[in-house]
Amino acid sequence: MRIGGGWSQSVRSLLGWSGVAIGCWGLCLLALQALFGRQIEGLQSVQLGRELALNVRLTELALERYPPHLVSELTGLDLAVRFRPPMEGSASPFLQRQAKVLQHQLCQRLAHCPMVEASGRSRVVWIELISPLEPVWLRVPLRSPMAWPPEPTLLGSSLVAAAVITGALFLLLEVEQPLRRLEKVLSRVGEGEDPEAVPARGAPEVKRLTHRFNAMVQRLAATRQERATMLAGIAHDLRAPITRLQFRLSLPSLSVAERDRCANDLEALERITEQFLLFAGGGDGEEAIELPLDQLLAEVSSSHSSDQLHLDLEPMQILVRPVAISRAVANLIDNAFSHGSPPVLLRLRRRLDGCSIEVWDQGDGMPADQWDRALQPFQRLDESRGRQGHCGLGLAIVAHVAQLHGGTLSRLPADMNGEDCDSVGGRFGLQLLLPFPLKG
Structure with missing residues (x-):
């Protein structure tokens, strides 16, 4: 059933795109006929005038010896004996121009300049012939711009245009849009969603x-x-x-x-x-609430003495996940005491698009080439610390919390600690950026 369903879906898709291709071909043909049909028929009028010049000359020679009806039967030309040709409605300006083009071509190739009259309703022109006994007119039908079959040039051009348009529509609807939808879902997967x-x-x-x-x-x-x-x-x-x-x-x-x-x-x-x-x-299911972040950080750091941990917190209201942020800041403080040297500085600063949480210590920090490794789960830069209860998850948890809030975790060199550097002695710092709009 699944194979049959796949085949039927493929057949429907093929039939649908075949109909789109035929429709595009018809529209392109109509557009090309409307745009270039007049120019092509103008060129055809010149060619027709050249061909009619020889027929007119031969017909006039035959009329000198034979009656018009016999000449018409022998040559297959539509000849009419009358003083004036039948005018079936007024001719359009374009038909009149065609008649003038034909007359100009005949005048250039004949010894005399015949009269050419256009009849609008049936799209024909009448050419006056020289006859010794009676007036004779030659009836010549003209091709309509929308006539079928179309001109080979227009037909080929419309097929090429239809193929290009159908291919572009196929790429847009069958390839580009599904890939764009897949790209959006892929970005959500990259953000940790399911x-x-x-x-x-x-x-x-x-x-x-x-x-x-x-x-x-x-x-x-x-x-x-x-x-x-x-x-x-x-x-x-x-x-x-x-x-x-x-x-x-x-x-x-x-x-x-x-x-x-x-x-x-x-x-x-x-x-x-x-x-x-x-x-x-990971804190993924925790709801974000608006709270005073400076008070939350002060509560997180309350277990450390004031001479070991210095606080520099700017009051602000922000929308965060409190439990996740508390865990992340606690891990940063614990990391500073475990891998660095006290005193430690905890700083909170307001930014244009959010806030910055910095933790400074007096340690030497870590090399820049080991930063990516330090963010990986179960990675310990100092293997001896595994016996002290360090399993290599501290910074990985902080990085996950930062990603959960749409922020980043980065390392700071000593020259970035411009405030209170002398009193605190911060040499290495970690920065947690939270780019949420501030509420106060």
């Missing part, structure tokens, strides 16, 4: 590309779901031993040294579990 399947429309090649794209999107969605499920499951499984460790630490039988070691291990497990949960959740 769009619905794209309808397979257009040329067969575009349909095959659409089917493969839909299959890719389904695989990406399944992989993302499996990753989130796996990370959530790992984090959930780690919760149980963490709880048991906390219970054992509360027992009085442990020595102080063992209790400190267990506490350090427990803190590392909690940090790893929290990072897994943050990376698995």
Whole structure:
């Protein structure tokens, strides 16, 4: 059934485009006849005048010895014996011009200049012949600009024009529009969304590309779901031993040294579990709300002492996802204390199109060629920190939150810290840009 449906759809498409091609050919032929039919018939009138000159001369010689009806039967010419030709309505200006062209050609090629009269209704011209006994007129029909079959030149030109127009329409409707629709959906996939399947429309090649794209999107969605499920499951499984460790630490039988070691291990497990949960959740389903961002950042940094973490927050209202932003800023602060040296500066500044959140420390920072690697999940520039509860998800979570808000995460050199640089001593900074319109 599927194969038959595909064949029937292909046949309908072929018949439809064949009808479009025939319609374009008819329209192009009419347009060319309207535009160039007059010029072509003017040239044909010149050629007809040359041919009629010989017929007129031979007919006049024959009329000197034979009657008109016999000459008409022998030559096949339409001869009429009368003083004036029958005028069937007034001739159009173009028909009159044709009659003058014919008369001019005959006058150039004959010893005398015959009279040429145009009859409008039947599109004919009457040419007066020299006869010794009675007046004789030669009836010559003229071709209409819209006559069928059309002139070969116009016919060929219209076929070429129809082929070009049909090809352009095919590329526009069957290739360009489906590819543009596919491009829009692809941009949504690049932004982390899971769009619905794209309808397979257009040329067969575009349909095959659409089917493969839909299959890719389904695989990406399944992989993302499996990753989130796996990370959530790992984090959930780690919760149980963490709880048991906390219970054992509360027992009085442990020595102080063992209790400190267990506490350090427990803190590392909690940090790893929290990072897994943050990376698995990602904050994608959180609704954005308008809030005072400076107060939110002050609350996030409240666990650090004022001599270790300096705050420089400009009051502002902005539309953000509060939980995701809190996690991202907390990761930046933790990254500054873990990889840099205190004191740390947390700065919030207003911009024309949003705001800038900067975290500065006194460390040496990281090389520029390792920045892209640092943003990848489970990548640790310092492998020794894996034993301290660092699983390489901190900056990856911040980059994901920035992308979720339509912003960016970037590194800042020391010369960018123009404010309070001497008092704080910031040497390396990370900047989170949120390009949302400010509300206050």
